[in-house]
């Protein structure tokens with residue numbers, strides 16, 4: 070069975086790149102009917118951020134990336150938080166020492182700092198690599214603080230095959246005797262993720278390509294233990310567009326790059342998920358770019374993952390988002406957009422109609438406020454706004470006539486719904502021998518104060534109601550008098 074995991078470090082927020090890793094990892098498992106595990110990698114105690122694990126869990130919940138095993142879900146391989154697995158790592162590190170693939174290092178901080186200063190070769194000089202068993206035992210008995218380091222082969226080459234990037238090889242002479250267990254008794258990421266992946270039965274390691282070149286060190290650990298190596302799937306870099314047209318690693322200066330910030334800006338989780346699925350993956354046979362999670366599960370295969378860097382395109386995400394918003398049902402839209410509304414909507418406004426009108430005219434949920442402002446209060450405008458070449462309005466006389474007629478007709482209309490309003494106003498065009506467009510233009514400008522509006526004159530009046538419509542027409546007549 071295919072088993073994958075998402076193994077984030079709880080460092081504060083869910084970067085889009087991390088979410089993409091979670092998504093791809095989830096999809097690779099689910100395409101095969103496999104298992105997806107969440108593991109929290111919190112052994113770097115200095116980088117911990119309070120509440121970060123909750124953000125991870127809630128993001129996975131909102132995007133539908135449900136894990137089969139993980140913190141608070143449980144499972145046969147728990148605990149799923151690395152800080153709760155400390156003893157396990159020490160046990161395996163000691164095993165590795167006994168097998169001759171790791172060693173105790175008692176070098177003091179001062180010695181290492183000095184080494185760092187006169188650094189010629191780079192890195193640790195393997196000073197403790199050949200301590201005798203007696204020396205090691207004496208030091209341990211004396212309680213001298215230690216770390217455990219991986220004993221890298223000094224020559225030869227270590228290779229592995231990555232499913233996306235192909236064969237990756239590294240000269241062993243370039244590999245540092247990296248620390249596996251730190252002096253504080255916590256393991257390093259380099260060590261514990263290998264132990265966990267093995268113990269949790271992970272078959273496919275899916276993660277960012279920043280780990281591509283350190284993976285030879287990890288496969289050496291698998292080999293030393295005699296464990297089967299997992300399949301590696303490293304994902305392409307995520308880039309952002311710079312102002313000068315160049316690209317660089319996607320970061321905050323390119324815009325909102327955390328899932329939370331995008332949601333706060335009014336992007337729908339399902340639109341974000343759909344968009345990031347395509348950041349580095351291309352469906353094999355598909356006409357469409359629109360995929361819900363079920364569709365992604367069915368279509369996602371590793372051979373569709375590309376190794377070329379993917380460029381995050383905010384314009385494209387915006388387009389996806391507007392498509393997703395437009396496809397919501399009116400009631401779903403109302404529910405989603407309501408938390409974004411910051412102003413009080415008066416009773417006199419037909420809220421339901423207003424939101425239905427705006428649904429197809431916004432690209433993010435937060436845009437609702439600016440788009441609905443003119444319904445709530447008439448913007449200031451100049452009377453010149455009425456003049457319009459296309460509708461052959463070159464002086465204010467015709468506008469005045471139209472509005473005077475409209476006022477008198479509207480005063481006796483009882484139900485301000487779109488159809489009734491339209492049917493009642495139409496005869497004015499005939500009476501004045503003008504086009505419907507000219508008629509509606511004058512009324513629409515008067516009731517909206519804007520050249521471009523969501524919806525036409527009668528739809529706007531349906532939203533703002535009789536009293537406000539007449540007041541706005543009066544105001545226009547006053548301006549034109």
Ligand code: GLU
Nearest residue numbers: 076077078110262275276
């Ligand atoms: N904790 C690592 C990170 O957040 C996980 C890398 C991996 O998936 O192995 O980058």
